[in-house]
Amino acid sequence: MYETLTYAGGVHKHEEMTELIEDLGGFVLQENMLQMDLVLTLAVPLEDVPKIQEKAKQLLGTVKIAPMAGTEIAIVSPTLARHHLPHSACDISEYLRRFGAKDNMIGLARGAGKGISRISEDEKTLIDEHDLAVFALGSFEQCIKDKIHLFEDINIPVVVTGAPEMDVNDLPGADAYVSGLGRIPRRLKRGEDIRALKKLVSVVEDILDQRRRDMAQDPPLIPSILVKTEIENQVPALNDVYSPTPVTSQLDGVRVKLNYEEFHEEIGKVKIYKYTLEDIADINKSKMYDYTLVKLLPESSII
Template sequence: MYETLTYSGGVHKSEEIRELIEDLGGFILQENVLQMDLILNMAIPIDDVDRIKEKAKELLGKISVAPMAGCEIAIVSPTLARHHLPHAACDISEYLRRFGAKDNMIGLARGAGKGTAGITEYEKRLIEEHDIAIYALGSFKQCIMDKTFLFDDIDIPVIVTGAPEIDINDLPGADEYVSGLGRIPRRLKRGENIRALRKLVEVVEDVLDKKRKDIALDPPLAPSILVKNAIENQVPAISEIISPTPVTSQLDGVRVKLDYDKYNEEIANVMVNDKHLGEIADIKKSQMYDYILVKLLSESAIV
């Protein structure tokens, strides 16, 4: 069992904590360098968490639990227009990243008003490549209830946010609803906004825990963090990617930021626990920039 943690500290001597993670049999999930500061999301064997905390203290850094590390979340807004973005949706995105989440902003093509709102099949497939989807909707109860067609047939867990109180039974297709997060033309810095964001974090953690338990009933042959590590070590082209998180972990797979047509065979031949990755996973073209999407097969699905 692994614990997901976030290390926040300086770049100076940061190689020491990287080496310790490797020595303990852990994995680096995501790494961001901001000038002289380092943010490191990691998965560490539970029994060795104290050793990581001791090293962080020695380096004058901080360790915090990252319950959303290793997952990919879609933050969906009806449009990219200013009356939907950037305030509420972007602040939701930024806040979730503090807890280890890797999220992507998705603005639908047709959402300026109840009469023209819509979602395409391509957009549905793109959203369903993630672990969960958070729909950042508006401030009017009836408007939100009229837009359930945006998510009522999405095949991953859906969390809807909006300003008014709404009974979840009035939102077919939604797994959870969080109020207090409607269209706000400013940053979410006031007390009631922070409380709503904290509530959203609790709901996201609960939904992810439920999905992890469902996966554990029929798990893949190898966890996604092990697959991520194998790809990074065996595919030289990964080191040439300049995008953040070139191999992004998901609960049931990884997204590899390489062109599918050029690299899919190389990814399929990566060795994981004496098996080729193509034998234990579906490898397909992502809807996002023609990246490679690896979805791990469960044990019962592998012949």
């Protein structure tokens, strides 16, 4: 069992931390370096967390548990145009990243308008590629109720945010509703805004934990964290990808930021222990920039 953590410290001697992670059998999920500051998202065996904390103390850094690390979340707004005030959606995205999530902002092509909002099948498919979706809606109860068609047949867990207090039972298709986050023409910096964001984090963590428990009943043969590492080690083309996360971990797979048509066969031939990736996963074209999407099959569907 792995624990996901976030390490924040300086660049000086940071290789000591990465070497320790490797020695413990852990993985670096994401590395962000900004001038002289370094932020690592990592996963290590549960029993080795104190060793990471001790090393962080030696390097004058900090370590925090990152329960959302290794997940990919879609932040969906009816539109990202200025007239729709996307400030809250942007701040939701930024706040979730503090807790280890890799999130993507998605603005619907025709999502604006209480009576005319629409979502296409391609947009639904793109959202379904994630582990969880947060739909950032508006400030009026009836407007939110009139837009349930945007998420009622999404196949992943859905958290809806809006300004008014509402019962989630009034929103078919939503797994949770968080109030206090509507169309706000400013950054979410006030006390009530921060409390709403903290509530959202708590709700998202609970849903992701439940998904992990459900997956544990019939888990993949190989954890997605290990699949990510092996793809990075065995596919040389990733060295030319400048994205901070050329291979993005999900609960049940990974998103490889290489063109599907060119690289899906090479990715499928990646060896992990005695298995070939194409034998234990579905490898498909992503709706996101034609990337390669790898979804690990549960153990019962293979044996």
